[in-house]
Amino acid sequence: MSAAEDYRKKASTLTYRHQAFINGRFTNAASGETFDNYSPIDGQVLTAIAACDKEDVDRAVKAARTIFEKGTWSEMAPRERKTVMLKFAALIADNADELALLETLDMGKPITFSRQGDMEGVVRTVQWYAEAIDKIYDELAPMGTGAVGMITREPLGVVGAVVPWNFPLLMAAWKFAPALAAGNSVIMKPAEQSPLTCLRVAELASEAGIPDGVFQVLPGFGETAGQALGRHMDVDMIAFTGSTEVGKYFLKYSAETNMKHVSLECGGKSPNIVFADAPDLDAAAQDAGMAVFYNSGQVCVAATRLLVEESVHDEFLEKVKKVGETMQPGDPLDPATMMGTMVDSEQTERVKSYIEIGAKEGATLAYGGKQVRQNTGGYYLEPTIFDGVKNDMRIAREEIFGPVLSTLTFKDPEEALSIANDSIYGLQASVWTRDINKAHKVARKLKAGTVNVNNTDGGDITVPFGGYKQSGIGRDKSLHAYDKYSQLKTTYIELK
Numbered sequence: 001m002s003a004a005e006d007y008r009k010k011a012s013t014l015t016y017r018h019q020a021f022i023n024g025r026f027t028n029a030a031s032g033e034t035f036d037n038y039s040p041i042d043g044q045v046l047t048a049i050a051a052c053d054k055e056d057v058d059r060a061v062k063a064a065r066t067i068f069e070k071g072t073w074s075e076m077a078p079r080e081r082k083t084v085m086l087k088f089a090a091l092i093a094d095n096a097d098e099l100a101l102l103e104t105l106d107m108g109k110p111i112t113f114s115r116q117g118d119m120e121g122v123v124r125t126v127q128w129y130a131e132a133i134d135k136i137y138d139e140l141a142p143m144g145t146g147a148v149g150m151i152t153r154e155p156l157g158v159v160g161a162v163v164p165w166n167f168p169l170l171m172a173a174w175k176f177a178p179a180l181a182a183g184n185s186v187i188m189k190p191a192e193q194s195p196l197t198c199l200r201v202a203e204l205a206s207e208a209g210i211p212d213g214v215f216q217v218l219p220g221f222g223e224t225a226g227q228a229l230g231r232h233m234d235v236d237m238i239a240f241t242g243s244t245e246v247g248k249y250f251l252k253y254s255a256e257t258n259m260k261h262v263s264l265e266c267g268g269k270s271p272n273i274v275f276a277d278a279p280d281l282d283a284a285a286q287d288a289g290m291a292v293f294y295n296s297g298q299v300c301v302a303a304t305r306l307l308v309e310e311s312v313h314d315e316f317l318e319k320v321k322k323v324g325e326t327m328q329p330g331d332p333l334d335p336a337t338m339m340g341t342m343v344d345s346e347q348t349e350r351v352k353s354y355i356e357i358g359a360k361e362g363a364t365l366a367y368g369g370k371q372v373r374q375n376t377g378g379y380y381l382e383p384t385i386f387d388g389v390k391n392d393m394r395i396a397r398e399e400i401f402g403p404v405l406s407t408l409t410f411k412d413p414e415e416a417l418s419i420a421n422d423s424i425y426g427l428q429a430s431v432w433t434r435d436i437n438k439a440h441k442v443a444r445k446l447k448a449g450t451v452n453v454n455n456t457d458g459g460d461i462t463v464p465f466g467g468y469k470q471s472g473i474g475r476d477k478s479l480h481a482y483d484k485y486s487q488l489k490t491t492y493i494e495l496k
């Protein structure tokens, strides 16, 4: 039996959690409504999922608030909370094969990446925040002998987290791990395309000892469940990852209701600047290809604008095309597959429309551009490379969220910087050069939350991640994210 057949056999024995997880139990939506959850691998229905709405949000918020005020989790001794969170991480690790398979079936990414990239990232994230819990100290202000100024961190209360479908469980973990670690009650709203892993993990949270009401999951649509969370008067914070357009809605929801905290991780159009003196053009080309074709380009930080110094443009483009050749879409359940499916038919059509726009705008289609494997019933697009792109074209300005690379050229660092920074986004940027002075100077001038030097995919749970400009507000990962889910209290004691 091939490895892919083996995964198919395992998939046929899986049980899909399909109800909402409220107050420690799986339950139908109050309305009884469901929606079909499709696999983009073959377009087949996996299961019918509870379609939560306002009433379900009310139930979950009530449970979250009750347990928060009771203090069972929010006031638990840090060392005990750490122990529970470490058990939660261990349970996720024990079930990582099943979770990776669910992720691949649900949103079509290659099983190797689900298992290694996503699930290992989830476990590391939960472990890291668990370990941090009893190592974060509060502060005493410098008051002299007449007073004590205590600065203590307190959890915010009820946190709603609305997440997308491109890294369903990993994006969820970047929210729930620090929010839980800080003592909050968390309500997750996974994307309609990919709720399966979050629902399964809710069960594991319960098994680990996270009290009922502290970790809840409400599957459903953005305009119903997502909006109801965003507008709820008793939700203290919304942590969001997704499009810039929807991110702005959450600011509006907050402004029109209770001024809840809002953190936003939104879109990007990351520039990847390759100077002629890059340390290794082959390695740079390999990275440039992976940075836009990985996860079928459905990545907020995808380095979709390739800026190449004129003198090496022809040579470099040939090398990137060769990377495209090695990333042909294949069966996501085959461990050798490097590129899987698009998340659904809507996203496939959206990306195809951008490929048409690029050609109409006058860019040269240098590689790919077609939908393939249609006989499977799934949604597969070739790696696609445009050359001769100008920065005012839509394919250089708008987030396509597919495997489409726009290649531009520049003459000197000043021109590279002016193109790179001419964007409404500022999530991530990369620069390739062996000149340490040039690397530092360019990195400092790039308007992006993360700048990678001689790589395109830097980062670790220890460093903050988030955007400048319309790429977002606030940071995920690192202790800065822990702070985001806390508020500071000053207690001023006069000594008589």
Ligand code: NDP
Residues within 6 Å of the ligand: 162, 163, 164, 165, 166, 189, 190, 191, 192, 193, 220, 221, 222, 223, 225, 226, 227, 230, 241, 242, 243, 244, 246, 247, 249, 265, 266, 267, 268, 299, 300, 399, 400, 401
């Ligand atoms: P969205 O921003 O539309 O969705 C992200 C989350 O927000 C989902 O859970 C979604 O629910 C929810 N949502 C949608 N509309 C509302 C609303 N009116 N009120 C409250 N919540 C809402 O991203 P999509 O998944 O639709 O993808 C569209 C585009 O967004 C992509 O093409 C890409 O450009 C960008 N994107 C960016 C990501 C990033 O990491 N920066 C990640 C994913 C997408 P529902 O499940 O119903 O859609």
